[in-house]
Amino acid sequence: MQTTSMSVGSNGSEGIRLLQPQSLLYSEGYGELALLSKRKARAELRIGNDALNKLIEKGKIKIIQGNKRDKIPYVSIQEYVYGMKSKEEWQVEENEIISEEESVAMANKILREFNKGGI
Secondary structure (H helix, E strand, O other): OOEEEEEEOOOOOEEEEEEOOHHHHOHHHOOOOOEEOHHHHHHHHOOOHHHHHHHHHOOOOOOEEEOOEEEEEHHHHHHHHHOOOOHHHHHOOOOOOOOHHHHHHHHHHHHHHHHHOOO
16 A cells, blocks of 8 residues: 655656555564564664563574574564563462452552553
């Protein structure tokens, strides 16, 4: 879905130029099958080299070796981001059962943090 724009040059001639669709402006248009360098992955996640390497070591972000270089599937970055948890969720063990009052209080606290810009 590309859009066009008309412009008039200095000599009065009309020119047509292509504009990038909005979807390509976000994340440089990476598709699910795109393989990113570590540098591009760090830029997407806005993290440093050490942080990215720790995520790879822990298996939270997958890598593929191609041509003797590590590549990171864009879909792996998406899975990591969409699977992130809030601080409150980390404190509750996977199999721990909490009361309805505790869960409502926890949800309210998360919402307060979110509204303050803390998440």
